[in-house]
Every structure is written in C-alpha cells, then in structure tokens.
Amino acid sequence: MTQLLALDAGGTSTRAVALDHDGEVLGLGRSTAGNPTAAGIVPAAEAVAAAARAALPPGTTSDMAVLAMAGEQSDAFRAEVEQRLAAYGVTRVVLDHDLLALFCSGTASLEGYALIAGTGTVAARVRDGSLERVVGGRGWLLGDAGGGFWIGREVVRAVVSALDGQAEATALTQDVLGALGIVADPAYEAGRVSAIRQLVSAVYARRPVALAELAPLAFAAAAAGDPVARRVVVAASEALADLLDAVRVPDLEGPVVVGGSVVARGVLQAPPALSVDLTPPARGVAVTAVPDGLVGAAVLALRHTGAEVDDARFERLRAAIRLPQPA
Amino acid sequence: MTQLLALDAGGTSTRAVALDHDGEVLGLGRSTAGNPTAAGIVPAAEAVAAAARAALPPGTTSDMAVLAMAGEQSDAFRAEVEQRLAAYGVTRVVLDHDLLALFCSGTASLEGYALIAGTGTVAARVRDGSLERVVGGRGWLLGDAGGGFWIGREVVRAVVSALDGQAEATALTQDVLGALGIVADPAYEAGRVSAIRQLVSAVYARRPVALAELAPLAFAAAAAGDPVARRVVVAASEALADLLDAVRVPDLEGPVVVGGSVVARGVLQAPPALSVDLTPPARGVAVTAVPDGLVGAAVLALRHTGAEVDDARFERLRAAIRLPQPA
Numbered sequence: 001m002t003q004l005l006a007l008d009a010g011g012t013s014t015r016a017v018a019l020d021h022d023g024e025v026l027g028l029g030r031s032t033a034g035n036p037t038a039a040g041i042v043p044a045a046e047a048v049a050a051a052a053r054a055a056l057p058p059g060t061t062s063d064m065a066v067l068a069m070a071g072e073q074s075d076a077f078r079a080e081v082e083q084r085l086a087a088y089g090v091t092r093v094v095l096d097h098d099l100l101a102l103f104c105s106g107t108a109s110l111e112g113y114a115l116i117a118g119t120g121t122v123a124a125r126v127r128d129g130s131l132e133r134v135v136g137g138r139g140w141l142l143g144d145a146g147g148g149f150w151i152g153r154e155v156v157r158a159v160v161s162a163l164d165g166q167a168e169a170t171a172l173t174q175d176v177l178g179a180l181g182i183v184a185d186p187a188y189e190a191g192r193v194s195a196i197r198q199l200v201s202a203v204y205a206r207r208p209v210a211l212a213e214l215a216p217l218a219f220a221a222a223a224a225g226d227p228v229a230r231r232v233v234v235a236a237s238e239a240l241a242d243l244l245d246a247v248r249v250p251d252l253e254g255p256v257v258v259g260g261s262v263v264a265r266g267v268l269q270a271p272p273a274l275s276v277d278l279t280p281p282a283r284g285v286a287v288t289a290v291p292d293g294l295v296g297a298a299v300l301a302l303r304h305t306g307a308e309v310d311d312a313r314f315e316r317l318r319a320a321i322r323l324p325q326p327a
Numbered sequence: 328m329t330q331l332l333a334l335d336a337g338g339t340s341t342r343a344v345a346l347d348h349d350g351e352v353l354g355l356g357r358s359t360a361g362n363p364t365a366a367g368i369v370p371a372a373e374a375v376a377a378a379a380r381a382a383l384p385p386g387t388t389s390d391m392a393v394l395a396m397a398g399e400q401s402d403a404f405r406a407e408v409e410q411r412l413a414a415y416g417v418t419r420v421v422l423d424h425d426l427l428a429l430f431c432s433g434t435a436s437l438e439g440y441a442l443i444a445g446t447g448t449v450a451a452r453v454r455d456g457s458l459e460r461v462v463g464g465r466g467w468l469l470g471d472a473g474g475g476f477w478i479g480r481e482v483v484r485a486v487v488s489a490l491d492g493q494a495e496a497t498a499l500t501q502d503v504l505g506a507l508g509i510v511a512d513p514a515y516e517a518g519r520v521s522a523i524r525q526l527v528s529a530v531y532a533r534r535p536v537a538l539a540e541l542a543p544l545a546f547a548a549a550a551a552g553d554p555v556a557r558r559v560v561v562a563a564s565e566a567l568a569d570l571l572d573a574v575r576v577p578d579l580e581g582p583v584v585v586g587g588s589v590v591a592r593g594v595l596q597a598p599p600a601l602s603v604d605l606t607p608p609a610r611g612v613a614v615t616a617v618p619d620g621l622v623g624a625a626v627l628a629l630r631h632t633g634a635e636v637d638d639a640r641f642e643r644l645r646a647a648i649r650l651p652q653p654a
C-alpha cells in the first residue's frame with residue numbers, strides 16, 4: 001500500500017506524518033532542525049529523513065513526500081532530501097512554503113491570511129489554495145518588527161535606558177541581568193554602570209539573533225503588570241497587526257491563521273487584564289492559532305494527489321495529528 | 328627638549344601631533360586604525376606607535392602621551408601602548424575619551440556638548456573640562472539612531488519596500504543595487520523578485536555594520552531631491568537632535584561640537600534646499616563641526632601638564648594641526 005509523507009521542517013525541529021491516500025494517519029515522527037539555513041544543508045536533510053523514518057510504520061514505504069519549509073528552496077537541499085527519502089520509496093518530493101502549510105493547519109478554506117511571528121515575522125495572503133502575496137520575512141537585520149528578535153532587542157534597550165537614567169525603571173532589569181548571569185547592584189550608580197557594561201558586552205558576544213531568547217521575559221513581565229514590558233508587548237502586537245494589514249485586501253475577509261513562538265507565548269495568549277491593549281493581529285477577524293504547519297503539510301500532500309480536503313476531512317486530520325510538544 | 332605627544336585613535340586611522348610645552352606644533356603623523364575593538368589590541372597599539380613615530384621629529388623624544396579613543400579603556404591595550412611608546416621616551420600615557428577630545432577640537436571652552444555621529448552615535452555633556460554625562464554609544468545592535476549603520480539600514484529597508492510594492496519608488500533602488508553589484512531589472516516583476524532576493528542575501532553575507540557604507544547614498548539621493556532619501560536623512564537629523572537633547576540641561580547652553588562621518592558627509596552639510604527640514608542637531612545653538620579629535624587631544628595634553636589653553640592658544644593649535652584628510 002502506498003503512503004504519503006508530509007513534513008514540516010523548522011529551525012528547531014522537524015515534524016512528520018505518514019498517511020494513506022484517504023487521509024488516515026498511520027504514524028507521526030519528530031527530529032531535529034530541518035531548515036537548511038538554520039542547520040546546514042546536510043544536517044537538515046538528515047533531520048528530514050529521520051522524521052520520515054520515525055513516522056513511517058516499520059516495513060512500509062511512501063511514494064510522495066510534501067516538505068513545508070521557510071525561505072529559499074535550493075536545488076542542493078532538494079537533491080539531498082530526494083536522495084535520502086528514496087530509501088523509503090519516495091519518487092516525488094514537493095517543496096511547499098511554510099506559510100501555506102501553517103495556513104492549511106488552521107482551516108480547510110482555500111483563501112485567507114497567514115501570519116508567522118517567531119524569531120522573525122512574515123505574513124501572506126492565500127487565494128485559490130496558493131500564496132498570492134507575501135510580506136515581511138526579511139530577517140532580523142532588516143525589519144521583522146514584532147518578532148522575537150525585535151522584542152528581545154526592545155527589552156535590552158529598555159533595560160539599558162532604565163539603568164542609564166534615560167527612561168523609567170522596569171522589572172525587566174532584574175529579569176534580563178538574571179537571564180544573562182550578570183551580577184551587579186542597580187541600586188547604586190557604580191552597579192548600574194557595571195551592569196550596562198556587562199549587558200552590552202554580553203549582547204555583542206552572542207549572535208545577534210540570540211536576542212530573541214529574551215522575548216519571553218517581556219511577556220512574563222507584562223503579565224505581571226510592568227508598564228515598560230507592557231508597552232513592548234503592545235508595540236509588538238501593533239506591528240503584527242500592521243504586517244497583516246499589509247497583505248489584506250477588501251475582497252478577501254479571512255480566516256486568519258497565526259503561528260510562531262511569539263504568538264504561542266505571548267501576544268495572543270495575553271492575560272485578560274491586557275487584552276484591551278493587545279490588539280489581536282487580525283483587528284476584528286477571527287483568528288486561529290496553530291502550533292506548527294504539520295496538519296497543513298498533510299492537507300497539501302492530499303491535495304497534491306488530487307484529493308479534496310473538506311471541513312470534515314480537515315477536522316479528522318487535525319484530531320489525528322497531535323504530536324507532543326517539546327518542553 | 329621634552330615634548331608632548333597627542334594622539335587620536337579611531338576605527339579607520341590614528342592621528343598624532345608632537346608639540347612642545349608651549350603648544351608649538353613640531354610634527355604631525357597618521358597611521359592605520361588604532362581602536363583596539365576595531366583592529367585588535369596589538370595592531371591598534373602598533374598603529375598608535377606608528378603615528379607617534381611619524382609625528383616626532385627625527386631624534387627627538389616625548390615624556391608624555393595623551394591618547395584619545397572610543398570605548399572601554401582596557402589595561403591590556405594600555406600596557407601594549409606603554410611598552411611601544413617607551414621606545415620614544417614616554418613615561419606617562421593618559422587615556423582620554425574621544426568625545427572629550429572631539430569637544431576640545433572645536434572650542435577652548437571648558438563646558439558645552441559633544442556629539443559624534445559616525446557608524447554609531449554618542450553624545451556628552453562637558454563641564455569643568457570633563458565628561459559629566461554620556462548618552463548613546465551602545466552600538467548598532469542596540470540603537471545608535473541617526474548613525475551610519477542606522478541610515479544604511481533604513482536605505483536598504485526603503486529599497487526592499489519599494490521593490491516589494493509596499494512603499495513608493497525611490498532613486499535609492501538603482502543606487503543600492505549598483506553599489507552592491509546586483510544585476511536585475513526592477514521594471515519587471517521577476518526582476519524585482521530577483522533584486523530583493525539578491526539584496527537580502529548580500530546584506531546578510533556582509534558584517535551587519537557594513538550597512539553603514541550605504542549611508543552616503545542617502546545623502547546623495549536626498550541632495551538630488553529624492554523624497555524617500557530625504558525622509559531618511561531628516562529622520563537621522565531628528566534622531567541626532569534627540570540624542571543631543573538627552574544630555575542638555577538648562578544651566579549649560581553650549582557650545583556644541585559635532586563630528587563623525589555622518590556629520591561630515593551629510594546632515595550638517597546638506598544643500599540649502601534641504602536646510603529647512605534638516606533640523607541642525609543643536610536646535611538653535613551654534614554648532615562647530617570638526618574632522619576629528621586631534622586638536623582636542625593636543626589641548627588635553629597641554630592641560631594635563633597644568634598649562635592653560637585660552638582662545639588664542641586654541642586658535643594657534645587649530646591653525647597648526649591640519650592633517651591632510653584621507654581620500
């Protein structure tokens with residue numbers, strides 16, 4: 001019996017599902033980072049193969065694989081993946097955009113909008129089951145306002161300004177100094193000077209994109225009522241709303257599907273006390289948050305075989321594809 | 328006869344002047360980058376020694392050296408410099424902040440403000456001949472709005488947005504594509520997509536701070552009337568004015584001394600047609616632009632010996648210390 005493989009390759013992990021041509025789920029798998037930009041071409045291709053192997057029931061093979069991934073679709077990466085998946089019978093590899101897989105993870109509709117807010121941010125308009133317009137996704141250096149890097153940078157800037165006496169004090173100061181292992185007493189001028197020096201050094205000693213690791217501090221402090229953190233989170237939410245506005249057109253209402261670590265951790269799951277200020281990214285339109293693009297990759301795999309995925313089949317897929325989330 | 332050495336160590340070049348205790352200039356010298364952060368500790372110390380050697384008349388020595396430099400004053404760098412300058416008789420090395428040297432390059436006054444807008448930005452309040460308050464200077468990753476990196480990043484963002492159809496067209500597009508050697512025809516959709524892909528790849532392939540090299544394109548395009556470039560330059564000028572405001576206090580009026588590549592190339596030397604929009608950094612207070620901190624390093628060297636530097640002596644120093652500017 002031939003099967004289908006659907007894979008969602010991300011910068012942290014790769015997720016896979018094996019299913020039959022009727023959409024019945026036969027197995028699930030997970031492995032390490034499968035994005036060639038994040039992990040390198042060969043390690044990423046190996047991660048894709050490992051996730052496929054974990055998902056396929058022992059002794060079975062698959063004829064087609066759909067791989068959802070972010071960024072450029074390089075021929076070199078495709079060749080590495082094809083070579084490895086050939087061992088499982090795969091003769092056809094289809095690469096799809098992770099934004100489309102994310103959208104299809106939240107709805108059976110063929111049109112609407114998708115927004116990813118992870119370390120970076122990107123939004124898309126979907127029409128006729130394809131991406132019609134993509135905005136953002138230029139990376140940390142050129143934009144991606146509202147993403148994890150941007151939030152982490154705003155957090156550090158707020159802390160430096162507070163230590164410097166340029167801006168108001170914030171609970172983020174102790175949080176950030178603690179997270180970076182900086183020992184200094186901000187109650188005294190000498191301690192503040194030392195804290196700034198250590199903080200700036202620590203930030204420049206790491207990869208710039210590592211600032212994204214500090215983003216969760218903003219959500220926690222905002223939830224605890226810190227006004228500085230709250231302003232950062234509200235500004236992030238507004239930036240995401242602006243990004244979504246950039247792809248919206250009047251003749252296409254929704255739905256809106258959102259995903260990514262920022263969405264999962266903070267902006268959409270803000271405590272009720274903050275919800276008035278935290279403009280939802282969709283500005284009034286119903287929003288569905290999804291953990292990843294795996295359900296959508298399965299939807300796309302079925303559609304690539306010519307099968308139709310209606311609401312009922314979509315709901316069965318969504319119920320069956322539940323990978324335990326990593327810690 | 329004992330002499331004094333005054334040195335201004337920057338990220339691009341190191342400048343030196345030898346003078347006697349009456350402030351008579353005996354020689355000038357220039358060498359390569361003398362900032363340990365930019366060049367490394369040993370190469371920077373060697374550049375300092377090379378500039379000193381070039382400035383000292385043959386066969387003469389100096390007992391004291393004042394070295395103006397940006398950033399942290401590390402003991403390791405000081406030791407390397409002391410060891411090398413000992414060969415020229417130097418028994419006392421004084422490290423001063425480049426902001427103070429810049430200020431003293433523009434005025435004999437003991438109080439006022441200094442602003443550096445190069446790749447990054449930093450401002451200071453000077454009182455009693457010392458730095459009383461310093462704001463900014465956190466580097467490209469954490470701020471420095473209005474500096475060369477910031478301007479270069481805004482230029483690339485404007486070009487990407489223009490190519491993407493998100494923002495208005497700008498003459499910067501051809502300028503940036505040309506500067507980065509990108510071949511694509513933005514008149515067609517496929518050309519725009521290719522241009523964005525190449526542009527983003529080129530930017531991430533370089534050091535982030537290399538974005539500063541694109542800043543001069545903004546000044547040139549703004550001068551030629553491009554509204555997008557003009558907005559970038561005006562925003563930079565406003566950011567510099569804000570930075571200066573952050574150190575200003577009512578009881579200390581000025582003067583204001585400014586320096587750095589952004590000041591030299593663009594914001595303050597904007598053509599008359601732009602001058603209405605280009606708020607001068609000092610917002611109404613007289614501004615003196617200086618090419619570097621070498622005159623100020625000489626002023627500081629004399630003051631460290633206990634000598635007074637009044638307006639007349641300052642003007643003589645300024646007239647005598649004229650290094651040819653590198654191309």
